[in-house]
Amino acid sequence: MSQRMILNETSYFGAGAIDNLVKEVKGRNLGKALVVTDKELVKYQVVAKVTQLLDNHGLPYAVFDETVANPTIEVVQKGIQAYKAEAANYIIAIGGGSPIDTAKAIGIIINNPEYADVRSLEGAVATAKRSVPIIAIPTTAGTAAEVTINYVITDAENKRKFVCVDPHDIPVVAIVDPVMMSSMPKSLTAATGMDALTHAIEGYITKAAWELTDMLHLKAIEIISRSLRGAVNNEPIGREGMALGQYIAGMGFSNVGLGLVHGMAHPLGAFYDTPHGVANAILLPTVMAYNAGYTGEKYRDIAKAMGVTGTEAMSLQEARNAAVAAVRQLSLDVGIPAHLREVGVKEVDIPALAISAFEDVCTDGNPRDTSIAEIDKLYRAIY
Known part of the structure; x- marks a missing residue:
């Protein structure tokens, strides 16, 4: 191939x-x-x-x-x-x-x-x-x-x-x-940084991923994870790390696609003008947990790249949980809201959002095949 x-x-x-x-x-x-x-x-x-x-x-x-x-x-x-x-x-x-x-x-x-x-x-x-x-x-x-x-x-x-x-x-x-x-405010730095992390993680687990893009995405996860908190505080070393990390993620995902996080984030931007990075950050931990059983050992790699220690001794489920927890903690540390209702999403719109997300071009790349009903449940779980 x-x-x-x-x-x-x-x-x-x-x-x-x-x-x-x-x-x-x-x-x-x-x-x-x-x-x-x-x-x-x-x-x-x-x-x-x-x-x-x-x-x-x-x-x-x-x-x-x-x-x-x-x-x-x-x-x-x-x-x-x-x-x-x-x-x-x-x-x-x-x-x-x-x-x-x-x-x-x-x-x-x-x-x-x-x-x-x-x-x-x-x-x-x-x-x-x-x-x-x-x-x-x-x-x-x-x-x-x-x-x-x-x-x-x-x-x-x-x-x-x-x-x-x-x-x-x-x-x-x-x-x-x-x-x-350097003039980016903290909130925008956090949102765009979490967007970059989403690119790296989704690119790493997408159906089309292969060895060259895996290399890029893992390095991007590592750089972003160690740099984002500093960038939010406008530290030069954090800014430089994020500038490089997001670019490396782009080198990868541009060539293999993304997944359900982006598929679900795009309708939020269309319906409510939700900042794309914020939408991705809110969705990412929950969708990662949903996909975990379809990713082999890759969440162990993600956890290690994010600085989690002792991953080799963990069971596969423990490593998957650790990867999700590390993402959730980083999002919390940089001030991203935890729920969709906090950014103006209306529960009454969830059925329409789910249809739009299912039809989004990014959704096809998700490692776990999904349905409108399952996407509806995911939106409600994060609401």
């Missing part, structure tokens, strides 16, 4: 990595940029760290700052209009998963206009042409959108999120600079 790995052409890591932007733009002769970001990052001068570099070297750009959390079809279409109006040649995406996902959709549709409705990009679509060049500069340590072939768009009209999987959407350059992440 053959396996496929798709990664960025070029990535930079570490404090000061942002200084490589100008070299990449000039070396690739990219022309005028559309900077895709959000108003908060403009307000707090995060975008200015990038645009100042462009200004200093006379590199042209325009700013599109209308992206939102859980980006919508409408926002993507506005971005396409802005790209055309500004006669841009490439995109610089600055932000978390939302601006980078928005940039991916814009870039794909510019070169593949037959998908202008956006909805037709759902799933594994075989677009004919690569996206316009994208340079991705993440400001959160969680989504790894800068290294993945996935992006998620919200269909607000139908209260659903859909996942797009396309090798043509991957940014050509990723600049992963922890300094760009």
Whole structure:
């Protein structure tokens, strides 16, 4: 059986990595940029760290700052209009998963206009042409959108999120600079960090996992587990660890998929605009327990990677319990709510949420096959 790995052409890591932007733009002769970001990052001068570099070297750009959390079809279409109006040649995406996902959709549709409705990009679509060049500069340590072939768009009209999987959407350059992440508030750091941990754990146990991605996911679990608490306290070593750990997780899961945690988290974002990382963090321990019997020895590996001692002497069930407990404790330590009702989920919506989760593309990758009825029970158990 053959396996496929798709990664960025070029990535930079570490404090000061942002200084490589100008070299990449000039070396690739990219022309005028559309900077895709959000108003908060403009307000707090995060975008200015990038645009100042462009200004200093006379590199042209325009700013599109209308992206939102859980980006919508409408926002993507506005971005396409802005790209055309500004006669841009490439995109610089600055932000978390939302601006980078928005940039991916814009870039794909510019070169593949037959998908202008956006909805037709759902799933594994075989677009004919690569996206316009994208340079991705993440400001959160969680989504790894800068290294993945996935992006998620919200269909607000139908209260659903859909996942797009396309090798043509991957940014050509990723600049992963922890300094760009230092202004993240504690709550966002915690949420995006738990999102990264979910990527690593789900990628490790998904049906499509194999040895190369297992290596990446286990290392990501280790780095994230030792770094997230420090990152939440804005410690430089924690920030740097999270910047790297989330990227490594992205290298893996982008190529093998995810599972039921993400399948259940996506409807929460569509129904209530729940932050994606928070949704994942609330769901993760319970769904891990649900999947435990279908994961072989992998939870022992997860527990060990998270720093649990004595895992070799544990029974298999004890090791599985230890892995779930370690995840639950980390989530508690960084201030994630424990129940769905705490983030505005309505019990009356659970049947509809369960249907949407069952139909989500990520759910198929779960190690344990499931049903609408079982997903309904899981939502209620966490409610």
